[in-house]
Amino acid sequence: MAGQEKRPIVTVDTVLFTLRDGRLATLLQRRDKPPHAGSLALVGGYVRPEEDASTTDAAARILAQKAGLAGLFLEQLATFSGPVRDPRGWSLSVAHYALVPEAALAAAHDLDAFPVDDPPPLPFDHGAILAAALARIRNKGAWSSLPALLLPETFTLPDLKAVYEAVMDERLNDSAFRRKITELRLIEEVPDARSPATAERRRPAQLYRLARRALVAFDRVI
Amino acid sequence: MAGQEKRPIVTVDTVLFTLRDGRLATLLQRRDKPPHAGSLALVGGYVRPEEDASTTDAAARILAQKAGLAGLFLEQLATFSGPVRDPRGWSLSVAHYALVPEAALAAAHDLDAFPVDDPPPLPFDHGAILAAALARIRNKGAWSSLPALLLPETFTLPDLKAVYEAVMDERLNDSAFRRKITELRLIEEVPDARSPATAERRRPAQLYRLARRALVAFDRVI
DNA sequence: TTAATAGTGTCTATTAGACAGTATGGC
């Protein structure tokens, strides 16, 4: 019977998305072990059959252990595999992506934010994984409440429009956006709550919250 | 150092879609080895790092070896994993789906067709994989030329409409369908070619072919 | 009062669906 090398190396990697100065950003971590020690890379690690109930479970465990992140929206993206993507040998990585609202970042550690459209050079095939995750979030943004999961519990309509614009990387029509969001019953008013005015906000706005906490898919584009 | 059991078992499985009597069907194969020997199941097998360049490459190899299928549209679906899905231990299967036009079936062997919405009981988590593949093809059908890949090289507009209806499991408006298909420039006429009349076809129709052989994504729904 | 952002109303262009109606070929 042949040894371990008959089975691929199995890892998971997660693309972390967050907002930075109103722009979509990705969070990277400096690797402390070879291969590619010292490089900025996606947060990833080995799947441990003895503790993980699934690869998504493994991704969640690794996010908690290596970056202090928990409770995120986390979803499988795709699986990347081949003989050359990792110098340790034929490897397979189940890529995931996760959305990190500001509140989750407070407890996090060892992460650096970079604009999604101008990341540093990445080791392995992490550049391709990031590109695939970006394509997924942009497409899903048009069709679901996904971008709203980057916001805090309560938010204003201008906030919500801005995060859809940041995710999808295009300008939206204001009145059409309000019309669609309200018709879809995606959000509900927080009674008697208005946002404070800030440097960018000359005038308070009505606060809303998601009508459902989970990801909701729409039957038409936002 | 621990042995092989520290790495998951890595397999691929492919959901095969085809047309049967104008309805969307899936092709299953009787397993000749344990576990679940004798059961009808998806076509699948081990990834072989020494010969496969990727998991999709492994899926193509296994389709050729076990079913005589080659040259199909074959795409990764998602990865299914966990400790209990396979009695051999913690396992991971990269699920794919493929489209089998009638011509490819001619050379195929050891496959049985079943209606997609009424398959036999399936072993492992193959039922869940089939359901996920069906959801994917239905969704993608509305947004791309994917259903056309189930047809022969040339086909009529009524044929094309029927395959979209079979894939998406809904009736389409005839004139709207023709309008969209032609505006999208998905297809081109085959000059001076008309389909023969058949039992179901009282009147010959113009033959078309795909303007591009590959999968084309549209920016709006069919 | 002013400036800037929040929010509303309405017009128009686009497009999907319904469906009537014409064309064509086998019998």
Added chain:
DNA sequence: GCCATACTGTCTAATAGACACTATTAA
């Protein structure tokens, strides 16, 4: 000629985008 199916034209309803307009609040 009859009938079924292929194909076309047109009306209408739904909806997205443009954009003018009003409302509100901090300074």
